[in-house]
Amino acid sequence: MEQLKLSNQFCFPLYAASRFITQQYRPLLEKLEVTYPQYLVLLVLWEEDGIPIKEITEKLLLETNTLTPLLKRMQTNGLIERTRSKEDERIVTISLTEKGKKLQQKAEEIPNDLLQTLECLNIGKEDMLKVKEVLEKMLSNV
Template sequence: MEKLCLRNQVCFKFYALSRYITALYQPLLAALKLTYPQYLVMLVLWETQPISVKDLGHQLMLDSGTLTPLLKRLEQKGLLSRKRSTEDERKVEVSLTEKGILIKQTASCIPDQLNQAMAIDANDFQQFNTILTKLMKQIPD
């Protein structure tokens, strides 16, 4: 096996696959008028709210310079609100609005639609997800 051959590079396969999957999401998210990064923010908020901007950034592995514009756009769309914590003014907490809560129902079909578009069987998908989870745990905080 040639080490410096593009087809043998795991990093390239991850890069190409990431771009492909993100592109598959675009038409699915169009109905929600969300970009893929905005969808990721919404996924976290559908699980946990209120949440501090710091904790949200940690979960999404995004710095505040990247996260703040995303939150501003989602706030302009009426999907979330940001406010200073009453306990610590330095903390900004993010919560979903009624509209943000309601679009979860519309978004609930997206994972199944993505799985169909990827044409991978459930067992292979589960194994792949397990391996990715193991690899993600190796990323330093």
């Protein structure tokens, strides 16, 4: 059956590319001593600090039960603080610590470093922007 060939699957190149890109991030993020999911949380908080967990889950398309253990590790590592709302104890706000804020400066080169790595593989910025645009279009309906 032709439709069951791996080479005909839409999902496999997305899966493999995602794994490849994450692997390329690994040495860049080791300098910050964070994992890729932690880096994503930091990106959200560098953009807007002091937001409820619910907003982070929405931005990262994650479930709370996936994000909570990640946030606990980040708190243990001194990158974030978790604070319960005084008005509604169900709402937990996540804020960067000084250590978390300082990582932003160290992280500024990561996007350029990743781009250089991909360009060495003959993947240009224009191609990456096209793929990003298509994926964002797909995710906008999730």
